[in-house]
Amino acid sequence: MVKEIERYGIPIVHMATITTISQSVGANRIVPTVAIPHPVGNPTLKPEDEKALRKEMVKRALDALATDITETTHFE
Numbered sequence: 001m002v003k004e005i006e007r008y009g010i011p012i013v014h015m016a017t018i019t020t021i022s023q024s025v026g027a028n029r030i031v032p033t034v035a036i037p038h039p040v041g042n043p044t045l046k047p048e049d050e051k052a053l054r055k056e057m058v059k060r061a062l063d064a065l066a067t068d069i070t071e072t073t074h075f076e
Contacts (some may be wrong), residue, residue: 002027013061013075015039022036023072029064031075 002012003026014027016040022030033039040057041050064075 011065013064
């Protein structure tokens with residue numbers, strides 16, 4: 001599905017804990033996440049620290065969307 005959406009010119013970012021799965025489904029822009037039960041957060045952090053973590057992950061995904069790529073790229 002990722003490849004089909006990108007074929008129409010819409011860039012996709014796949015955020016996942018297990019990035020090999022992202023690669024196997026054909027994602028071109030991959031942002032690694034925190035953990036399987038909490039991919040875009042960490043409940044052990046203080047609320048303000050978790051908010052900062054989530055904000056950084058969203059920023060990384062937006063930067064990935066704005067980046068021209070020619071092959072599968074991981075945005076650490």
